[in-house]
Amino acid sequence: MRHIYYKIAAIVLFYSGNTQAQTVKMISYTSGTGFFVTHSGHVLTNNHVIANCDKISIHGDTMSTGAVIVAQDQEHDLALLKAAFTSSNMAYFNSMKQPLNEGDPVVIIGYPGDSWRSHDPIVRSAKIIDMKGPTGEEKWLQFSDSVQHGNSGGPLLDSTGNVVGVVVAKTELHIKQAGSDTQEIVKKSDVAISLPVVKSFLELNNIQYQTADSGLYLLPDSVNDRARPFIVNVHCRIAGQ
Secondary structure, three states, X not given: OEEEEEEEOOEEEEEEEEEEOOXXXXXXXXXXXEEEOOOOXXXXXXXXXXXXXXXXXXXXXXXXXXXXXXXXXXXXXXXXXXXXXXXXXXOEEEOOOOOOOOXXXXXXXXXXXXXHHOOOOEEEEEEEEEOOXXXXXXXXXXXXXXXXXXXXXXXXXXXXXXXXXXXXXEEEEEEEOOOOOOEEEEEEEEEEEEHHHHHHHHHHOOOOOEEEOOOOOOOHHHHHHHHHHHEEEEEEEEEEO
């Protein structure tokens, strides 16, 4: 019998607390990645990055600003934000005139670990493993193990720098033999929300995103040069009693 476990790449960064009249209020922060999809300041990210936030801010190369939630899709783990900022840069989505194939190179740019502190995104290379999820999920595609906590919500980019998915999770496929408590990891991969699902979410929310043909092969550093202006760190404050 096969079991699969999904590990969401989000991380609680730090806590602080104030005590008054025997009331303790904890403030926690989570950090993820997002990217501009319109010049009007719309930012796409994962829903789990901004879930339960009472304050959201986004930070990029040349700006730091607040943002509000415009739309959420818990089933597909997508969220649309609107920044108090008009972006001169935005992502382009692969037109899919030249569809992705297994083994194609992809690039991940985001804010894993403590990179959010310097607002300096990290670039990593990977390859497409499968155009479906680990157990055949149409809503996902798999790529080689390359993301860390904080990459959630960032774009998965092809070798031209066009978006082909939204990074969402790490997965491990376990097999447990009948009559045994031993579990064996048989496959590890990262998954991204597939492009058709992402486009449908944007269209449902009346977002006029832009597409572009792919085919030009760029080295990861050149993809970073193209993409960095529209990549942002999404910072979420969660207040609770």
